[in-house]
Amino acid sequence: MLKRSAINSSIATAKHYLKKYGLHLPPFASWTVEEWNHKGSECDEIRHCMLGWDVTDFGCGRFAEIGRTLFTLRNGTLREPGYAKSYAEKYILDPEGQRAPAHFHRGKMEDIINRGGGVICIQLTPWADDEERSGRRFTAQVDGRRVELTPGAVIELMPGQSVCIPPRTIHQFWGKCGTGYTISGEVSTVCDDWNDNCFLEPASRFPEIHEDEPRAAYLCHEYPPAAPGFGLGAATIGDILKTQRP
Numbered sequence: 001m002l003k004r005s006a007i008n009s010s011i012a013t014a015k016h017y018l019k020k021y022g023l024h025l026p027p028f029a030s031w032t033v034e035e036w037n038h039k040g041s042e043c044d045e046i047r048h049c050m051l052g053w054d055v056t057d058f059g060c061g062r063f064a065e066i067g068r069t070l071f072t073l074r075n076g077t078l079r080e081p082g083y084a085k086s087y088a089e090k091y092i093l094d095p096e097g098q099r100a101p102a103h104f105h106r107g108k109m110e111d112i113i114n115r116g117g118g119v120i121c122i123q124l125t126p127w128a129d130d131e132e133r134s135g136r137r138f139t140a141q142v143d144g145r146r147v148e149l150t151p152g153a154v155i156e157l158m159p160g161q162s163v164c165i166p167p168r169t170i171h172q173f174w175g176k177c178g179t180g181y182t183i184s185g186e187v188s189t190v191c192d193d194w195n196d197n198c199f200l201e202p203a204s205r206f207p208e209i210h211e212d213e214p215r216a217a218y219l220c221h222e223y224p225p226a227a228p229g230f231g232l233g234a235a236t237i238g239d240i241l242k243t244q245r246p
Ligand SMILES: [Fe+2]
Pocket: 103, 104, 105, 110, 171
């Protein structure tokens, strides 16, 4: 089980390094539990597209080695009507040595970008269901440049560099030891964490949490339902426009 204290502390660390590297978050990154409890349906995009903080140990109980602290800035979803975005963007805190379990995506294509700090190591292997194909060399796009790799090769990305990971490519990435905290970014097609992830080892995407201290922030799968009476109906949008007139 992942302790709430570890989640709170990791979010605080992420905020620190995002600020340090000049990466700014939208206001909802700092909304408290109390503030969220009064947010109405005007914030449904944040709830339905699972924007915001996302901290997990993938159910393994070894957060320092297998875990992720992410902030989803934008995403779409087909689970609810009205969110047609076909793209997503995240920031990811990469402490030295911590990584997500090896996985691939059925449909999502993602670019992983080193946004600042140390060095990101990314291991790539195209998914193959037979041995002959599994040993074959393949190509990847690194900053618009085609590179030829052997399966399992590890690419190192310096700040500003990025690699494109096509669907059905097994990948794992982590902050290189000795280079400090890194913030990576992910720009991708829409992210569907309920259906699109294939982990090579058993893993649960959202953790069981041991509530050893009060939560400092809701995670993206924990938001309370919209508070009644605080939603934005059509009439209130008109009211807002009125208030913005000089
Ligand atoms: Fe991924």
